[in-house]
Amino acid sequence: MKKAFPILGILTAILLSYALYMALVGAPTEQTMGDVQRIFYYHVPSAWTAFILFFVNFGASVLYLIKRRPAADIVALVSAEVGVVFCTIVLVTGPIWARPVWGIWWTWDMRLTSTLVLWLIYVSYLFLRRFSSSGQTPALAAALAVLGALCVPFVYFSIWFFRTQHPQPVMGGGGSIDPRMLHVLLINWLAFSCFAFLVCWSRYRLEKLQRDVDQAHALESLLDPRRGVR
Amino acid sequence: MTEAAPVPVVTVSNLIKQFGRFAALRGVTAEFSGGKLYAILGDNGAGKTTLLRTLAGLNQPSSGEILILGTNKFHDICQYVGYMAHPSLLYDEMSGMENLEYFARLYGIASSTRCAQVIRSVGLDPDLDRPVGQYSQGMRQRMSLARALLNDPRILLLDEPFSNVDLHSATEMVRLLVRTRDQGKTLFIVTHQASLLEGAADEFVWMESGKIVGRTRELKRPESAR
């Protein structure tokens, strides 16, 4: 298991470099928007990766509520944290893209808006984790995660309908996409997913270590009350 | 006189309760038989309140087992347990009777007669209209005890019932608790005022640093306690 990490790390680095090259150089230049469009290869895969991570968070939270396994709680925490990072990338690349192309910083486009709401929900999740005391955090956070995840379809539906009533500029091209561009998009998505997996794994190990340390401290205080932190 | 082997109503096995890095209970193992009044004594931080709250089902143990009346599922026996703590667990804006009538509903008791009877048994007047928030501490603790007795519990868990209570009210309460014990109930009383229970308690359970360090019949700290 430990050996796999560096190997995966190297593979991911290679994949990311290749994906970067393809996005910035290899992919064909877009007709109307020019080179600015290349940010699309970061914007969209980040959104997909964030979505997958939040789905993992949902699964881990449900598992925790049923089985109460601490590992499930750590997975939920980790996937939420990394998911929020990728969400932030979407929310930052969006305006960077929109400004030169449409002259506006923000558009209530479907993806951008839904991502914003998702970002808010999962940031509030992280706040809950931070503000509750360690004994109850896993259960409360898992409950919030379930509610948050169930909210997602409503977010999409409501924004979709809102947009059909109030059309806005669409980012990323809702229509067909050149197969070469699709190819680059998928490569970037694969690279991002590998990277996300690595970060999650690393964070998981860190968190597990932290909890083991806490456990050891508590065990010390079990054996001798004069040691251990009160 | 032959005595039947006492049936333990509460059995605790290696009970551990951790709050983060702090272990409040560090492996408590004990058996408690029915129909006795146990006084649980110890310094602050000894784990007395944590033990009581865990018995009351308000805390989940980190590990270890609790058997109350033969089961570890608190849901099955909660109607046989009464709990009282230092906060009054009553609504300040309602009168004693109104409070008890509400809590009685939680136990499926719809009769006001029962509420009035319990209030009288603690030496208070059920017709007193004054909101509980205006009671003296002694009255408030007695009303809180009445609430704990509403469902005629087989096991009573009392956490610092005499705290800040005037001597008269306290001795009244002790008298009532002894009567309750004589009816066959089991009582666990955490207190700093051990002298109040001298002569009333069947056993003194001494706790220190999350463990039981001794059990005595008299109010005398066991040698094993540090």
Place this chain on the structure above:
Amino acid sequence: MSAPTGITRATLLKDLRLEWRSKDAINSMLFFSLLVVVVFSFSFDPSAEESRQIAGGLIWVAFLFAAVVALNQTWAREIRNQVLDAYRVSPAPANSLFIAKTLGNFIFVSVLEALMTPLFVVFYRLRALGPVWQLLLVAALGTWALVVNGTFFAAMSLRTRSREIMLPLLLFPISIPALLAMVQSTTAILNGEGARFWIVLLASYDLVFTTVCLLLFETVLNAE
């Protein structure tokens, strides 16, 4: 053992009675609601045509603020004197408490809305071009959406530091789809347009979240 509905009813009545007795709290809430309407009227000029277009949004934001203040204080009573412990040690089911609290909050917030609405109508010279019964339906569904999640998160925030800020922090993001639906449907009805999609969305939102909150409340109540 008493039927859970009996416990729910007893808890609800108890809450209403306590609310009535602490008139200070009610009065300050009512006055707060009034203030919100007036402040909005100063901030969004009611005589402007555009303001009448966004009146639907203004009303719901005002309701949201009033709801948050109300929600924060209905659980506060259970924390004083640790009364919640008395509930938890009893055989009473967690869900009865949740439903009772939610109903109580629904009634309370509806009263506040009933006070604020006439003021909005008067200040903004609102006229409903669509059927009024639909507005009432939206009001009921929307208020329920806010209150069911609000009660749940208020209970959750009892266990956290910075309790009062935690409630809106948790409530607002998840309420966004419902808020959008409330505002859009209100605006549509005021302008005589169809609001069916939004009403259906709101109703399904209410159904899903009420169910899940009921399923998860016990976990939240018993999280130490």
